[in-house]
Amino acid sequence: MARLGTQRRVANMSATPEIISLSSVLPPGPAFLQGDEACAEGAIAAGCTFYAGYPITPASEIMEHICRRFAELPGRVFIQMEDEIASIGSCIGASWAGALAMTATSGPGFTLMLENLGYALITETPLVIVDVQRAGPSTGQATRPAQGDVMQARFGAHGDYELIALAPWSVQEMYSETIRAFSLAERFRVPVILLADEAVGHLRESLMIEPTVRVYRRRRLGGRPPFGDAEVPPMPAFGQGEKLLVTGSTHDAWGFRRTSSASAQATLVERLVRKVQAHEDEICRTVAYHCEEGPLDVLLIAYGFTARSALRAVAMARGRGRRVGLLRLATLWPFPSREVARHTAGARRVIVAEMNRGQVLREVQRIVPAAEGYQRTDGEIIEPDELLAVIEERERR
Amino acid sequence: MKPGSNASIRRLLRNEALPTPFCPGCGHGILLGAILRAIDESPWPLERYLFVSGIGCAGWIPSPHIAADTLHVTHGRALAFATGARLVNPELKVVVIGGDGDLASIGGNHLIHAARRNLEMTVICANNETYGMTGGQVTPTTPVGARTATTPQGNTERPFDLCRLVEAAGATYVARYSVWHTRLLIRSLRRALAHPGFAFIEVLSPCPTQAGRRNRQGSPADMLRALRTQCVPLTRARQMRPEELVGKMVIGELVGGE
Ligand SMILES: Cc1ncc(C[n+]2csc(CCOP(=O)(O)OP(=O)(O)O)c2C)c(N)n1
Numbered sequence: 001m002a003r004l005g006t007q008r009r010v011a012n013m014s015a016t017p018e019i020i021s022l023s024s025v026l027p028p029g030p031a032f033l034q035g036d037e038a039c040a041e042g043a044i045a046a047g048c049t050f051y052a053g054y055p056i057t058p059a060s061e062i063m064e065h066i067c068r069r070f071a072e073l074p075g076r077v078f079i080q081m082e083d084e085i086a087s088i089g090s091c092i093g094a095s096w097a098g099a100l101a102m103t104a105t106s107g108p109g110f111t112l113m114l115e116n117l118g119y120a121l122i123t124e125t126p127l128v129i130v131d132v133q134r135a136g137p138s139t140g141q142a143t144r145p146a147q148g149d150v151m152q153a154r155f156g157a158h159g160d161y162e163l164i165a166l167a168p169w170s171v172q173e174m175y176s177e178t179i180r181a182f183s184l185a186e187r188f189r190v191p192v193i194l195l196a197d198e199a200v201g202h203l204r205e206s207l208m209i210e211p212t213v214r215v216y217r218r219r220r221l222g223g224r225p226p227f228g229d230a231e232v233p234p235m236p237a238f239g240q241g242e243k244l245l246v247t248g249s250t251h252d253a254w255g256f257r258r259t260s261s262a263s264a265q266a267t268l269v270e271r272l273v274r275k276v277q278a279h280e281d282e283i284c285r286t287v288a289y290h291c292e293e294g295p296l297d298v299l300l301i302a303y304g305f306t307a308r309s310a311l312r313a314v315a316m317a318r319g320r321g322r323r324v325g326l327l328r329l330a331t332l333w334p335f336p337s338r339e340v341a342r343h344t345a346g347a348r349r350v351i352v353a354e355m356n357r358g359q360v361l362r363e364v365q366r367i368v369p370a371a372e373g374y375q376r377t378d379g380e381i382i383e384p385d386e387l388l389a390v391i392e393e394r395e396r397r
Numbered sequence: 398m399k400p401g402s403n404a405s406i407r408r409l410l411r412n413e414a415l416p417t418p419f420c421p422g423c424g425h426g427i428l429l430g431a432i433l434r435a436i437d438e439s440p441w442p443l444e445r446y447l448f449v450s451g452i453g454c455a456g457w458i459p460s461p462h463i464a465a466d467t468l469h470v471t472h473g474r475a476l477a478f479a480t481g482a483r484l485v486n487p488e489l490k491v492v493v494i495g496g497d498g499d500l501a502s503i504g505g506n507h508l509i510h511a512a513r514r515n516l517e518m519t520v521i522c523a524n525n526e527t528y529g530m531t532g533g534q535v536t537p538t539t540p541v542g543a544r545t546a547t548t549p550q551g552n553t554e555r556p557f558d559l560c561r562l563v564e565a566a567g568a569t570y571v572a573r574y575s576v577w578h579t580r581l582l583i584r585s586l587r588r589a590l591a592h593p594g595f596a597f598i599e600v601l602s603p604c605p606t607q608a609g610r611r612n613r614q615g616s617p618a619d620m621l622r623a624l625r626t627q628c629v630p631l632t633r634a635r636q637m638r639p640e641e642l643v644g645k646m647v648i649g650e651l652v653g654g655e
Contacts, residue, residue, distance in 0.1 A: 050485055077484045081477065082510040089470065089477030089507075090484070093449070096468060097485035119471050238466040239486050241444045243411075245461050247469035256413070256461055257469075 017187055017232070020217045022047060025073070028211035035174040035201045036061035036104075039130055039194065042178030043102050044069055045213045048128070050077045050094035050101040052087040054109060057142040058198040059132040062104040084109035088116040088129065095125045096246060098220070098237035100182055104130035106198075107149055108139060111156070117191055118157035119248045121272060124227065124235070126185035126218060128178070130194040132201040135379040144379030145198035147304055147355040153193045154333050160269050162276035164283055165193040165333040167303040168200055172207040177330065179213055184283060187216035188275055189232050195332060197355065199305035199381050228253025228267070231275050276334055284336035290314060291325035291343050298322070298391050299347035301340070301364060301371075303329040306353050306382050313387035324391055335363050344368045351390060353382055401583070406433040409443055414461040419454065422609075422617025424602030427576040428523055429458045431600075432492070435586030439490075447489045449479040451504060453530045455496035455523035455602075473504030476511040479518055490590065491518040497538040498528045501557055505537070512566035512595050519589045519596045522559060525604035533607030540644075544611045559599045560651050569594035570653035575601035577624040578648060585650060592653065601628070601646060 040062045053063040070076040081087040091101035110131045133149045135141035153165045168177040181192040221234040222242045236242040245255030250265045258264035302310035307328040317324040327343045350371040352361040361373035398405040419426045448459035452472035460469035470478045475493045483491045500522045528534045535545040542551045570592040574582040589596035603620035631649030
C-alpha cells in the first residue's frame with residue numbers, strides 16, 4: 001500500500017490544478033467508527049500532515065485519535081497548543097511550510113479561531129477547521145448538539161470574503177467530507193470549515209472505506225505572483241527559496257503590503273470573493289430525496305444530523321400517501337442557491353428544519369420568501385415524529 | 398565581501414522595500430542592521446531563514462525588508478505560527494521579531510508556552526516600552542511613573558522583567574542588550590541563532606516619537622546615550638547592592654551564555 005508520507009513529498013510544480021490518487025490508509029472495506037474518529041481518519045486519508053488542537057467537548061476525540069494514529073505514520077506532526085488561537089495559528093504556519101493542516105474544536109474554541117481564520121482568508125491559506133457544534137452561546141451545554149454556528153462560520157471573521165463550509169450527516173460523511181474539505185482547501189486556497197454537530201460527532205455506525213482517495217494537490221510553482229494574476233495563484237512553501245512575503249495586511253500580487261491603496265484592497269477582496277463564488281456548482285453538494293416525481297406538497301430542507309430525522313419523517317409521510325421530499329444540504333457555504341431554487345420551484349410548502357433559530361431558514365427565504373422553519377434550541381435533536389407532525393399539520397392548514 | 402560589512406548586508410535587503418518606514422531616531426532600524434550582520438556572519442544561507450513577526454512597528458523590522466521568507470501575522474500570534482512552520486520543516490532557521498506589546502501583552506501566553514516547549518527558534522523582543530504604532534499607550538514593560546497616552550499621570554503598574562519571565566518559563570538562552578550595545582548585541586544574536594533551543598533576546602530600542610517626547614527624554618541621541626548609563630553589565634551588577642540597581646537594566650547573557 002502506497003503510504004501518503006512518501007507520496008506527498010512529490011511537490012506539484014505545474015501551473016494547473018492537479019488531482020492525485022492516494023491509497024487509503026485504513027484497510028478498504030466496511031469499518032465501524034465514531035463520527036469524530038471517522039473525521040480523523042478522513043484527514044489522515046487525505047494526506048493531512050499537521051494537526052494542532054486544544055481539548056474541547058465534543059471534538060476532543062478527533063485530536064486524541066489523530067494523536068494516536070500520527071504516531072504510527074511517517075511524516076506527520078501532532079501538537080497540542082496552549083489555546084485555539086495558537087492552534088489555528090500553528091496550522092497556518094504549517095500550511096505555508098508545505099503541510100496539509102487541520103484543527104478541530106467546538107463553538108467556544110471556534111470563536112477564538114476567528115481572528116486567524118480572517119488571516120487564513122486574506123493570505124489564501126489552505127486549512128481545514130472542524131467545528132463539532134454544541135449548544136451555546138458561550139459555554140452553553142458542552143455535551144448537547146446544536147447547529148448554531150452556521151452564521152458564525154460565514155461571517156465570524158471581519159471584512160468581506162467567501163469561504164467554504166460543509167455539513168456532514170453521517171459517520172460516512174465525517175470521513176468522506178473531511179477528505180473533500182482538504183481537496184477544496186487545496187483547490188481554492190481557502191480555509192474550509194467542517195460544520196459537524198455533537199450528534200454526528202459522537203454517533204457510532206458503519207461506513208465504507210474506499211481503496212483510493214482522490215484529492216486536489218497544491219501547486220507549489222515558484223516564480224509566479226503567489227497572491228494574484230491567476231484566480232487561484234500557486235502557493236510555494238517556505239524554504240523553497242521563493243523569498244515569500246506573506247502578510248495579513250492588504251497586499252499586492254507579490255505580497256507587498258499596500259495599506260493605503262484603494263485599488264490593491266479592491267482587487268484583493270474581489271478575487272477572494274470571486275474565486276469561490278464563480279465555482280458554486282463545483283463546490284456545492286446537495287442531495288435530493290423523493291424530489292423527482294412531480295410537484296411536492298412539502299419539501300423539507302435540512303443538513304447535518306437533522307437531515308437524518310428529516311429523511312425518516314419523509315419516509316413516514318410518504319407511507320401515508322403524502323407527496324413529501326427532502327433536500328439535504330451537504331455544503332452550507334457558499335450557499336447552494338441554485339440547487340435550492342431548482343428544488344423549491346414546484347413545492348407548495350418549504351420547511352427548513354435546523355437546531356438553531358433559523359440561520360439557514362433566512363438564506364432559504366431569500367429564494368423562497370414563504371419558507372417556514374422548524375427549530376429546536378434546547379440541546380435536543382429534532383425527532384422524526386416532530387417533523388411528521390409538522391408536515392401533516394401544515395398540510396392541513 | 399566581508400561578512401557583516403555594510404555592502405554585504407545590503408544584499409540581504411529587498412531594495413523595493415527601502416527606505417524603512419521607521420521614524421527618525423527609532424531604534425528598530427539599528428536592530429534590523431544588527432540582525433542582518435548576525436545573519437550574514439552565520440553559517441546558514443538566507444534561504445534557510447524564516448522571519449515571523451506580528452503587528453506593530455517592530456513587526457515591520459523583517460517584513461518586507463529582509464529578502465527571505467517572511468510571515469507577517471496577527472497581533473501577538475507570531476510564536477504560534479512559527480511553531481507550526483518549524484515543526485513541519487526543521488531545516489528552517491526560524492526568527493521571531495516583535496514589540497513588547499506584541500510579544501508580552503497580547504502574545505504573553507504564547508511567549509511563556511513557546512519558552513516552555515524550548516523548540517529551536519530565536520525570539521527578539523524590540524522593547525520600546527510602549528505601543529509605538531498605535532500612539533504610545535502603556536505596555537506591560539512601561540516603567541513605573543512613565544507618562545504614556547493612557548497613563549497621563551504616570552504608570553502605576555509594575556513592568557514585567559521579560560528575561561526573568563521567559564527564563565522561569567523554560568527558555569534555555571536568554572539575553573538582554575540595547576541598540577547602543579550593537580557589538581555585544583550582534584555577538585549575542587549569533588549565539589542565539591546557533592542555540593539548539595528557545596533563544597530569547599530582549600533589545601531595548603528607544604521610541605523618541607511616542608515615549609521620548611512625552612517623558613522629556615531629549616533628542617534621539619540623548620535617548621541612545623541614556624541607554625549607556627541605564628544599562629549595567631551582568632558581571633558588574635553582581636557586585637552591586639539592590640538599591641544601586643533601582644532603575645537600571647542588567648544586560649548580558651543571563652541564561653545559557655558562554
Ligand atoms: C488584535 C489587535 N488588537 C489591536 C491592534 C492594534 N495595534 C496595532 S500595532 C499595536 C501595538 C504594537 O506595539 P508593540 O508590539 O509594542 O510594537 P511597537 O509598535 O511599539 O514596535 C496595536 C495595539 C491590532 N492590530 N490587532
